[in-house]
Amino acid sequence: MAQVRDVGVKDVEEAIYKLALDAAYHIPEDVLEAEKKAYEREKSPVAKKVLETIFKNIEVSAQGEFPLCQDTGLAVIFLEVGQDVHFTDGYLVDAINRGVERAYKDGYLRKSTCHPLTRENYGNNLPAIVHTFVVPGDKVKIIFDAKGGGSESMSKVQMMKPADGRDGIVKTVVDWVIQAGPNPCPPVIVGVGIGGDFERAAVMAKHATLRKVGEPSPDPVLADMEREIYEKVNNSGVGPAGLGGLTTCLGVHIEMEPCHIATLPLGINIACHVNRHKEIVL
Amino acid sequence: MAEYKLTTPLTDDDIIKLKAGDMVYLSGVVYTARDAAHMRMIKALDEGKELPFDIKGQVIYYVGPSPARPGRPIGSAGPTTAYRMNPFAPRLIALGQKGMIGKGKMSDEVKQACMKYKACYFASIGGAAAVVGSAVKEAEIIAYPELGPEAVRRLVVEDMPLFVCYDSYGNDLYEMAKKEWAGKFTTTA
Incomplete structure (x- = not known):
């Protein structure tokens, strides 16, 4: 029988605290790299200017006083918990929320959660949104995704018809990202979830935005769809900040799961050009 | 594509020389407001009350800044998505508002109001929040402090770089x- 490993929730709280601060002020390396490549390729002078401003923004933010974006996002956490882990010294989700609350206070990050109807701001950026997956082993992997409202609002789940198939999905995603235009702060990363069910399509789509930018799916069928969507979206002319150019998206990432014979769920989640996410394994 | 340096409040003469695609370096006072503040301002108008500031010639920046660190007037302050202000902007433009600063598309009603009353929608670069925030000279909450990041602030900016997105002739930069x-x-790529 496998040994059970104790993990104190205080360690989870500290990890969340550090990841949240890091995500708010420091862009992921792979995102910056993709933007630099796009800059080299870009032909529009306005687009180049926009990308230069984005690079300057990254530099100013890295000095630690001004976060990358004023919208420091909802705290979305993907938690992969090894089944041999036993959390001790408190309730896991409380610890996660404490880590988020402290980071958003100490880091001068904007508190963006509110009552959906009265719109009253809760002032603490809580609750965090936690997606938990039980996996083999005795480790805990935490991915922290600071998800802004502008790109999130340009996301959707659509229950497609099975007959829509591959080409229907490609067209739906391309049309959707192009009509979103300047709203989600392009150049964007497009996350797509195909199959599963209604809510799995959405979770897969968001999880897909966290893949290393531009790394193709290991499934050649999906990799081919990713390439086609990438090309068509970048052919739209929308460009950085929607001000025209060749760089509307930096990457298209698709995840897929089996679905019901009567359904073809499609999730589309867009990440903006800072795509703030950081991870750690405990 | 021309470049202009303008100082608020803006006049009809300022607006009519601007064409979609021009760059404007804006200085002076701009007021911040987003969804919640706009809802309150429209409610105030419905109740026959005054707006928290004189709207004539003014520019409203759609932004909810991050908190100011000690010694700083404001935190990061990039534009929020402007279409959420579609229901409110035409009414304020009719009252004399001369500009909106935001990101993303607005409605045809907003375009029509820009043409009818001589106003412009200025696009700022979404996500360039640290750059803009670090260039704000002064910031003061003047209304609805309980809205936190959504409170109305009076900012003083210097040479804030903007693109003329909707001009007063019906053109659309996007x-x-x-x-x-x-x-x-x-x-080409």
Whole structure:
């Protein structure tokens, strides 16, 4: 029988605290790299200017006083918990929320959660949104995704018809990202979830935005769809900040799961050009 | 594409020389407001009350800044998505508002109001929040402090870089730019 490993929730709280601060002020390396490549390729002078401003923004933010974006996002956490882990010294989700609350206070990050109807701001950026997956082993992997409202609002789940198939999905995603235009702060990363069910399509789509930018799916069928969507979206002319150019998206990432014979769920989640996410394994 | 330096409050003469695609370096006072503040301002108007500031000639920046660190007037302050203010902007433009600063498309009603009453929608670069925030000279909450990041602030800015997106002639920079670059990714990249 496998040994059970104790993990104190205080360690989870500290990890969340550090990841949240890091995500708010420091862009992921792979995102910056993709933007630099796009800059080299870009032909529009306005687009180049926009990308230069984005690079300057990254530099100013890295000095630690001004976060990358004023919208420091909802705290979305993907938690992969090894089944041999036993959390001790408190309730896991409380610890996660404490880590988020402290980071958003100490880091001068904007508190963006509110009552959906009265719109009253809760002032603490809580609750965090936690997606938990039980996996083999005795480790805990935490991915922290600071998800802004502008790109999130340009996301959707659509229950497609099975007959829509591959080409229907490609067209739906391309049309959707192009009509979103300047709203989600392009150049964007497009996350797509195909199959599963209604809510799995959405979770897969968001999880897909966290893949290393531009790394193709290991499934050649999906990799081919990713390439086609990438090309068509970048052919739209929308460009950085929607001000025209060749760089509307930096990457298209698709995840897929089996679905019901009567359904073809499609999730589309867009990440903006800072795509703030950081991870750690405990 | 021309470049202009303008100082608020703006006049009809300032607005009519601007064309979609021009760059404006804006200085002076701008007021911040987003969804919640706009809802309150419209409610105030409905109740026959005064707006928290004189709207004539003013520019409203759609932004909810991050908190100011000690010794700083404001935190990061990039534009929020402007379409959420579609229901409110035309009414304020009719009362004399001369400009909106935001990101993303607005409605045809907003475009029509810009033409009818001589106003402009200025696009700022979404996500360039640290750059803009670090360039704000002064910031003061003047209304609805309980809204936190959504409170109305009076900012003093200097040479804030903006693109004229909707001008007073019905032009739309997003549509123009998209048309110019469509189809060029595969042929040039």
